[in-house]
Amino acid sequence: MGSHFILVAIAIMALAFTIASASDPMFVNGKFCNDPKLANANNFFSGLLTPRKTSNPIGLTVTPVNVTQIPGLNTLGISLARIDFAPYGLNPPHTHPRATDILVVLEGSLYVGFVTSNLENRLFTKRSFVFPEGLIHFQFNNGKTNAVAIAGLSSQNPGVITVANVVFGSNPKISDDVLAKAFQVDKKVVDHLQAQFWWPNN
Known part of the structure; x- marks a missing residue:
């Protein structure tokens, strides 16, 4: 039952x-x-x-x-x-x-x-x-x-993911230690790129 x-x-x-x-x-x-x-x-x-x-x-x-x-x-x-x-x-x-x-x-x-x-x-x-x-x-x-x-x-x-925008324009920012090692550049280069305005193209 x-x-x-x-x-x-x-x-x-x-x-x-x-x-x-x-x-x-x-x-x-x-x-x-x-x-x-x-x-x-x-x-x-x-x-x-x-x-x-x-x-x-x-x-x-x-x-x-x-x-x-x-x-x-x-x-x-x-x-x-x-x-x-x-x-x-x-x-x-x-x-x-x-x-x-x-x-x-x-x-x-x-x-x-x-x-x-x-x-x-x-x-x-x-x-x-x-x-x-x-x-x-x-x-x-x-x-x-x-x-x-x-x-x-x-x-x-x-959907769209613009590479530079997401890598260098993320909020909060990806650690410059991570990006400097990934791109094999000095942290100053990464800091410069992260300070740019990344145009929202899509």
């Missing part, structure tokens, strides 16, 4: 949870999912065609188009970014922990590449490229005119 009571109690709790969650907002991938009946065209639109200013220290502006900007991307496994480059603008070495990235140059000329994992550390470069998930890669406008590229990413929330 005791085991029947437990089974009935579990069934009642499961039914109550189902009823409660049917009326509560639903979250998928940590993002709120709109009721499909309430969706509108703005849930699927971005200003990707609008050029952005590049008058900053790295000569670059990234316009992300992911689930944060377009709620309709949630669960679709894709996102985009428009990247505007000033002449000699740089998208510094960075990685996307949750996405492979394919880059297409629309205007201008870019020097792009990625580095394979330890122990090889091989550099691959070209004009347009696929950057495998998690590998460090970069884009540099080596021309005298502006450049524009579109990146397609295999996640609605790819």
Whole structure:
């Protein structure tokens, strides 16, 4: 009799949870999912065609188009970014922990590449490229005119880790003893790098 009571109690709790969650907002991938009946065209639109200013220290502006900007991307496994480059603008070495990235140059000329994992550390470069998930890669406008590229990413929330920003701009700072040994430089070099403002490029 005791085991029947437990089974009935579990069934009642499961039914109550189902009823409660049917009326509560639903979250998928940590993002709120709109009721499909309430969706509108703005849930699927971005200003990707609008050029952005590049008058900053790295000569670059990234316009992300992911689930944060377009709620309709949630669960679709894709996102985009428009990247505007000033002449000699740089998208510094960075990685996307949750996405492979394919880059297409629309205007201008870019020097792009990625580095394979330890122990090889091989550099691959070209004009347009696929950057495998998690590998460090970069884009540099080596021309005298502006450049524009579109990146397609295999996640609605790819994330970005810019190497210099996280290593030298962390809060609190990584010990200069650690970084001096890791990069095999004097602590004064590390202190100088940690004192810089690391532009939030993504």
